[in-house]
Amino acid sequence: MHLLVLDVDGTLVDSQAIIVEAQVRTFRRHGLVPPTRERSLSIVGLSLPEAFRVLVGEAGPYREMVDTYREVFFHLRADPAFEEPLYPGVKETLEALARRDDLVLGIATGKSRRGVAHLVERHGWHLLFSTIQTADDAPSKPHPGMIHNALAETGIPPERAAMVGDTTFDMEMSRAAGIYAIGVSYGFHGVGALRDRGAQVVVDRFPDIVPVIDARFAAA
Numbered sequence: 695m696h697l698l699v700l701d702v703d704g705t706l707v708d709s710q711a712i713i714v715e716a717q718v719r720t721f722r723r724h725g726l727v728p729p730t731r732e733r734s735l736s737i738v739g740l741s742l743p744e745a746f747r748v749l750v751g752e753a754g755p756y757r758e759m760v761d762t763y764r765e766v767f768f769h770l771r772a773d774p775a776f777e778e779p780l781y782p783g784v785k786e787t788l789e790a791l792a793r794r795d796d797l798v799l800g801i802a803t804g805k806s807r808r809g810v811a812h813l814v815e816r817h818g819w820h821l822l823f824s825t826i827q828t829a830d831d832a833p834s835k836p837h838p839g840m841i842h843n844a845l846a847e848t849g850i851p852p853e854r855a856a857m858v859g860d861t862t863f864d865m866e867m868s869r870a871a872g873i874y875a876i877g878v879s880y881g882f883h884g885v886g887a888l889r890d891r892g893a894q895v896v897v898d899r900f901p902d903i904v905p906v907i908d909a910r911f912a913a914a
Contacts, residue, residue, distance in 0.1 A: 695798055696911045697825075697850040698791065698903075699841060699873070701859035702803040703738050704881030705900075706784050707813065710735060712776040716767040717749075723762050724755055735882040739804045739861040741834035764806075771812070780817065781880065783901040791904070792822045796911070798848055800825040802840040802857065802867070807831070824848055836866030841873060854914045858903055862891040874910050876903055 703709045714734045721728040728734075729749055737745040742763060746756035770776045792799060799822055803810060807828045814820060825847040832839030845855060856874035857864060860881020868875035869892035877893035878900065879885050885896050895906055 695848075695850055695854070696796060696907075696914065697798050697800055697844065697848050697855040698907060699800040699802050699825075699827075699844055699855065699857045701739065701857070701861070701864050702801060702805055702810065702813065704735075704860035704883075705858060705864075705878055706780060706788075707778045708781055709778040710738075710882065712767065712770050712778060713738060715776060716763055716770055719766045719770075720759050720763040723766075724759055726750065726754075738882045739835050739859070739863040741804050741829035742806075744834040745804070778813070781900050783899055785817070787901045787904065788819075788822055797907075798824040798850070800827065800844045800848065802827045802835075802844060802859075802864075804829050804835060804863075835861075835863035836870060838867050838871035841867060841871035845871070845873075854911065856907055856910060860888075862887050865892040868892060876906055878903075 700706060714731055717734045718728040737748050740748065742760045743756065746759045750756050791797060801810060801823050805828055807830045810826055810828055825844040827840035827843050832843055845852060852872040856876055857868040858876045858878065859865065860878045861883045865875045865877060865888055875892050875894050877888035877896040879896050879898045888896055897903055897906060
C-alpha cells in the first residue's frame with residue numbers, strides 16, 4: 695500500500711476569499727491595518743496561532759486575534775459570497791483515487807478538526823480518507839508531526855508516501871518527514887518558492903497528480 699497525503703486550503707479547496715475577508719475583519723476589530731491579500735495568503739497552511747504570530751509579531755495580540763478569526767470565519771461560512779469551492783477535477787480525482795486498492799488517502803492541514811469536519815460533511819468525504827491530521831493533532835507546519843502521525847496511523851513507511859500541497863510549508867514538512875513532495879501551481883505560493891523549498895515536481899491541475907504518483911509509487 696501507498697499513502698497520499700493532501701493539503702486542503704489552496705490544494706483541494708479554493709478558500710482564499712473567505713480567508714482574506716476573515717483576516718480583514720479580524721484586524722479591523724483589533725484596530726489594526728489589515729495585511730495585503732498577498733501577505734494574507736502567504737501564511738495559509740500554518741496553524742492559526744502561528745499564522746497570526748507571523749502577521750503581527752510576538753508583541754501583537756495574536757492569541758486574541760485567533761479567537762476573533764474563528765468567530766468571524768464561522769459567520770462568513772453562512773454567506774454564499776464566501777463559498778469554498780473545490781478546484782477543478784478534485785471531486786472526480788479523489789473519488790477515483792479512493793477506489794484504488796494500492797493506495798490510501800490522508801489529509802494534513804492547518805485547519806482545525808472542526809473545520810475539516812465541515813468540509814467532509816459538505817463534500818461527502820466520509821469514506822475517502824484513512825487518516826486526517828489537523829492543527830489540533832500536531833505542531834504547525836512545517837513541523838513533520840502531521841506526516842509522522844499519518845504514517846503511524848496507516849502503518850505505511852515514508853518511502854511509500856507522498857504529499858500534495860500548494861505552500862512552501864507543505865514542501866518543507868514533506869522534506870522533514872522524508873516523503874515525496876508534489877506541489878500544485880494554482881494555490882497560494884509560487885512555483886519557484888515551491889521548488890526552492892523541496893517540491894520534486896509541480897503540477898498545474900489537480901488531476902495531473904495521478905501520473906506523477908503512478909510513476910513514483912511504481913518505483914517505491
